[in-house]
Amino acid sequence: MPSQASTTSDAPPHLKPAPYVHHFDTYSLVRDLSKGGFTDDQSITVMKAVRGRLHNNLDLAKHSLISKSDVENESYLFQAACSELQSSLQTARTSEMQTQRASRTQLQHETDILSQRLNQELAGLKDDIKGMFNDHKMTTREHQRSIDTSVQELNYKITVSLNSDGKSEIEGLRWILTRRAAFAIAISAAMIIAFLKYNSMYKARKTEEAQKPKEPPAAEEVAEPRSVRDAALQSAAIIPEAHISESLG
Structure with missing residues (x-):
């Protein structure tokens, strides 16, 4: 059975294990440890x-x-996901902007319609208020005219009443003054006539006495002129009393 070293050396290059990689200098480390007081076995073990x-x-x-x-694959996938997310966000933002623009246009249109309707209603209310104000003004004028007419009628009635009362009082006063003047004239005429009669009688008596011889006058003749004079004085006194009572009445 061949050994493991011969099997490894005979294996194809792509099936051979990777050479052992030394990450530090093992020989230098062992030598330094040996110089430091460690034995060779201890240095190798360390x-x-x-x-x-x-x-x-x-x-x-x-x-x-x-x-x-x-890392590169993850970075590529992350960048691809970011690009896709960015494109989706941009698409969503564009669609949302279009939707908001359409909504804004619709709201603007509705706002214009509402503003026009509000202006029409305000114009109608203004006309109604103006008509009501004109009606109230006309009613006030008619009421004022009726009050003025009533005041004028009352003034006319008062004036007519005062004029009629004044005329009646003036006529009564005129009649009283006329009657008093007539009585005064009559009394004056009567007094003048009585005085003239008395004067003529007195002159006639003086003339008769001057023509007659001087004789003692009889008692009857003396008493008769005295009685005539007393009667004239009484009549003159009665006439003023009647005039005074008439004026007081």
């Missing part, structure tokens, strides 16, 4: 321990870390 420890750490690193090809 070197093998360091090599085994390093080999274990490298195996752990190989199992836990990712290779460059894997």
